[in-house]
Amino acid sequence: MIHSAIKYGLLYAAAIALTPLPATAQNSSAALTRDGAIRTALLNNLELKVADLEIDRARSRLRWAGRLSNPDLELSGSTDQYGLDDDESGFEIAFSQRFPITSRLRKEKIVRQHDVELAEIEFQIRQRQLAFEVDKLWIELRALTRTVTTTSRLSELNREISAFLSRSAKVGEASPLEAVQASLNGKLLEQELSLAEANRADASAKLRRLMGAEPRAAAHPVTGSPFPNSAPPSSLKMATVLRNRPDYLMLLASKELGEAQLDLALSQRWDDIALRVFMESENAVDEPVGLERNTFFGIGLSIPLPLHNRNEQAIDDAKIEIEMTRRARAAKLFAIDAELRRVLRARLAAYDLARSAQDDALPLAKKNLDEFKTAQQDGQASLLQVQRAQSQLLQLENAALDFKRSYDLLDAEVRFIAGTYPIPPPITKKSK
Numbered sequence: 001m002i003h004s005a006i007k008y009g010l011l012y013a014a015a016i017a018l019t020p021l022p023a024t025a026q027n028s029s030a031a032l033t034r035d036g037a038i039r040t041a042l043l044n045n046l047e048l049k050v051a052d053l054e055i056d057r058a059r060s061r062l063r064w065a066g067r068l069s070n071p072d073l074e075l076s077g078s079t080d081q082y083g084l085d086d087d088e089s090g091f092e093i094a095f096s097q098r099f100p101i102t103s104r105l106r107k108e109k110i111v112r113q114h115d116v117e118l119a120e121i122e123f124q125i126r127q128r129q130l131a132f133e134v135d136k137l138w139i140e141l142r143a144l145t146r147t148v149t150t151t152s153r154l155s156e157l158n159r160e161i162s163a164f165l166s167r168s169a170k171v172g173e174a175s176p177l178e179a180v181q182a183s184l185n186g187k188l189l190e191q192e193l194s195l196a197e198a199n200r201a202d203a204s205a206k207l208r209r210l211m212g213a214e215p216r217a218a219a220h221p222v223t224g225s226p227f228p229n230s231a232p233p234s235s236l237k238m239a240t241v242l243r244n245r246p247d248y249l250m251l252l253a254s255k256e257l258g259e260a261q262l263d264l265a266l267s268q269r270w271d272d273i274a275l276r277v278f279m280e281s282e283n284a285v286d287e288p289v290g291l292e293r294n295t296f297f298g299i300g301l302s303i304p305l306p307l308h309n310r311n312e313q314a315i316d317d318a319k320i321e322i323e324m325t326r327r328a329r330a331a332k333l334f335a336i337d338a339e340l341r342r343v344l345r346a347r348l349a350a351y352d353l354a355r356s357a358q359d360d361a362l363p364l365a366k367k368n369l370d371e372f373k374t375a376q377q378d379g380q381a382s383l384l385q386v387q388r389a390q391s392q393l394l395q396l397e398n399a400a401l402d403f404k405r406s407y408d409l410l411d412a413e414v415r416f417i418a419g420t421y422p423i424p425p426p427i428t429k430k431s432k
Helices: 004-018 034-044 046-051 053-063 104-170 176-210 238-244 246-267 312-377 383-418
Strands: 072-079 089-099 273-286 290-302
Touching: 034 046, 034 104, 046 053, 046 104, 053 104, 104 176, 104 246, 104 383, 238 246, 238 312, 238 383, 246 312, 312 383
Parallel strands: none
Antiparallel strands: 072 089, 089 273, 273 290
């Protein structure tokens, strides 16, 4: 029978390894939920604040669109000083303004309104992508935090048992080979723990950057969220998904923009007419009276004739753009449907794996450990066998965490494809 001190040490180490962390360590006041991290990033991300200026640019263009061109002021003078030198002279002042004979200015305004809508939807696309990146990093950080905790427990257990084995081997109560094996296993665990801590620090730094937080600020994901009791749905309504996808809404808005650009191109087949108002003063010799002063006032109209250029190229470009948008919309619809079906199936399979690991493998491993502990106390199992059972349990816990992580990442992909992240919907703000 193994020495009673070794029994005590084993039970003490197992108690340490199996004792859950205090609530304050798992859920601090600074802990972030998934949606909380996303909302913080949407409010504070610096790159997103830069992208928001594109909306301001589009609104500015809308505000100044649809205006007449600046008028022209013409001044001219003439003299016969270098001719007959009869003191004849003339002076003319004219004011000209170009006016469209079509609804070009109104249609320019409509095109700019669509540009604003597209800019806002483009901003929604950036928000959606940012939410997806933050969500994945939050999931990675939570999984790594749990991995560090589990590996630390396993490393601490191995350290305690290795110390007992070393002392027991010196007095001939344990095999030196078992002590060496436990020591090597501890080295491997320390390496795994160091790697997990480095990865956790890297993921935390990336998450803080996306959230616009200070480099030294804490980013602690909530680690106590329960695993869903029921399987996720295997299908979603495509109509709802399309309403939530800003990239698909952009194609719809692009179609409307293309139609507006075609209307504008058609209205530009006729150039603007020019209205000219002038006044001319003239000093001229009129025989037999002599030099006389006269003043003329008149109105002129210039009408361009579309004989050689009827804006055919812009019209053709607009028609091609409309057709490209139609085909792109059909391709996007096909891609969304295929991606959604794939990721829903993958998420359901990941759920089954995670649920099986949690409900089947872990209880079995815990039962196996309890039986080895009882057998070890009765002298029917060695300390190393108990250690292996404990290591197997913690390794299964790590495997369950990996399955949960895979499920969460696929769930994040479903949210990305279905467009269900907590971001405000695209709203077009009309120019004042």
